[in-house]
Amino acid sequence: MTDASYWVELFQSQQRLGGGFLLTRRYVLTALHCLRGLNSLDEQVDVVLTDGSRLAGQVCRRDKDADLALIMISAAYEVLLPIPRAGVAHGGDDWHGPYRPAASEVHLRGQVDSGTAQYLCEGGGVIQALQLTTHQFLGDYSGYSGGPVVKGRPEDHEPVIVGILLEQAPDRAAADRAANVLFAATIGEAMRRFDQFDVEHLMDVVHPASSLADDLVQPVQRGDELTVDAAAASAESWFDRIDEWAQRRLLDPSQVAELRFTAAKAAMERQLRGDGE
Known part of the structure; x- marks a missing residue:
């Protein structure tokens, strides 16, 4: 894509x-x-x-x-555009920015200098950020703020979003210009900052009567014995439900993977707890 x-x-x-x-x-x-x-x-x-x-x-x-x-x-609109997956960038990776503030502006691309390092941003908080070098010497990159940082080159087959552009480093030799060094919050930082992307919140939204973890940890007994089959069947039931939500576009691929992992983990913990008893 x-x-x-x-x-x-x-x-x-x-x-x-x-x-x-x-x-x-x-x-x-x-x-x-x-x-x-x-x-x-x-x-x-x-x-x-x-x-x-x-x-x-x-x-x-x-x-x-x-x-x-x-x-x-607004829920009145159905967005059907493909959403690229999120990922992690490392020092030495190529990056590019598909967003530009106007059609007359250049596209940014460059190299990741430092991946996932602590950075004191202008908002006053310490965030997990990427330090980026851009090949384009513009002197002012402020219009690009808010745009996605995508790992790899524009011609790569599948985009992986790794950050969001926030700040530009000042040119220490020219106070009225910016150096070709930018800072971007990682996607992981954004996901941690907003509870809309917590697994528990997602389950409350799509299945408010109960949460995934609560449903999976309820004991299913055969006599007094908790069975592997019962735990597996419960997890498989949740897998089917998660896949159904994905087909209805209630969840994105990254959320589907996380929820399936949570279902499997909860089922295993449930079985282990039963074995311990």
């Missing part, structure tokens, strides 16, 4: 606020400072996709310390 249709632009009426990208089909991740032009009394924004579609959205979470914000797309 080489299509980069997962990045978006954010507007309030005709005022462009900045860029962002689809972290799931329901949530857009952006840099909080991109929303400075937003009326503080109005959390409504328009999410404009690469094909020009304009969707209603709402700022649902702000994390000032990490300079991150989460926007929820």
